[in-house]
Amino acid sequence: MIAELSRVERHRILLVEDDHRLSRSLAEQLEAAGLSCLQVYDGEMARRAVVGDTFDLVLLDLSLPLLDGFALCREIRQRDGNTPIIILTAFSDIDSKMNAFELGADDYLVKPVHFKELLAKVRVFLKRSESHPLRQETLRIADLEIDLARKTVRRGGKRIDLSPKEFHLLEYLARNQGRVVSKDDLAARVWEESHTVSPNTIEVYVSLLRGKVDKGFDTKLIHTRHGFGYMLTDQEP
Numbered sequence: 001m002i003a004e005l006s007r008v009e010r011h012r013i014l015l016v017e018d019d020h021r022l023s024r025s026l027a028e029q030l031e032a033a034g035l036s037c038l039q040v041y042d043g044e045m046a047r048r049a050v051v052g053d054t055f056d057l058v059l060l061d062l063s064l065p066l067l068d069g070f071a072l073c074r075e076i077r078q079r080d081g082n083t084p085i086i087i088l089t090a091f092s093d094i095d096s097k098m099n100a101f102e103l104g105a106d107d108y109l110v111k112p113v114h115f116k117e118l119l120a121k122v123r124v125f126l127k128r129s130e131s132h133p134l135r136q137e138t139l140r141i142a143d144l145e146i147d148l149a150r151k152t153v154r155r156g157g158k159r160i161d162l163s164p165k166e167f168h169l170l171e172y173l174a175r176n177q178g179r180v181v182s183k184d185d186l187a188a189r190v191w192e193e194s195h196t197v198s199p200n201t202i203e204v205y206v207s208l209l210r211g212k213v214d215k216g217f218d219t220k221l222i223h224t225r226h227g228f229g230y231m232l233t234d235q236e237p
Contacts, residue, residue, distance in 0.1 A: 011036065012054070013037045016046040020041065030119075043064040047072065050079065057126065062087060073100060073103040073104055084164060089109075169205055173232035183203075185229070206224075206230055221234055
């Protein structure tokens with residue numbers, strides 16, 4: 001595993017975790033895998049870190065002293081729409097999960113976390129960040145425009161702010177517009193981790209995306225085919 005990740009040793013991880021023992025254990029394992037890891041132990045330390053430095057990925061606990069993880073997630077996403085944020089938390093309830101995704105988190109893991117699973121998710125996000133820049137291309141469906149180069153989305157001329165994961169999900173649906181895409185397909189193509197992402201996580205993301213893309217518009221573009229998957233179309237499926 002260390003040899004496989006040696007090529008991404010330049011990547012820097014911000015680890016925000018107030019449990020010093022857990023933080024030290026995660027940091028040691030991440031660094032053993034060839035990653036650079038900065039440990040901070042409360043929300044204010046994390047805020048100073050993201051203001052004064054840049055990171056390739058953030059591992060974020062929600063229950064933090066001084067500034068909680070929800071507020072911190074919001075601040076990071078407002079400042080930077082691209083850096084992946086993976087939540088590591090003891091909160092397993094659906095409301096906390098929904099709130100984290102709405103604030104811009106890209107993934108959500110409930111403690112205790114298996115390090116192999118965490119590392120697999122980190123690798124997916126870092127691999128994506130290493131991919132070649134997108135071609136100058138815009139995907140259009142009805143009044144929805146997806147600029148792949150600038151990673152911006154507009155509908156009816158109004159900008160829609162999406163998290164990186166929401167953007168990738170919408171892009172994949174748009175590239176397959178008019179075709180039903182299954183949850184297994186989304187897990188493999190959008191999450192690239194079909195064996196670890198849960199159907200519930202995909203449902204949450206689709207719900208969030210639908211709220212941003214379709215809310216307030218007469219024509220709904222994101223449709224559910226129960227038992228089959230999802231479809232992006234301006235026609236009634």
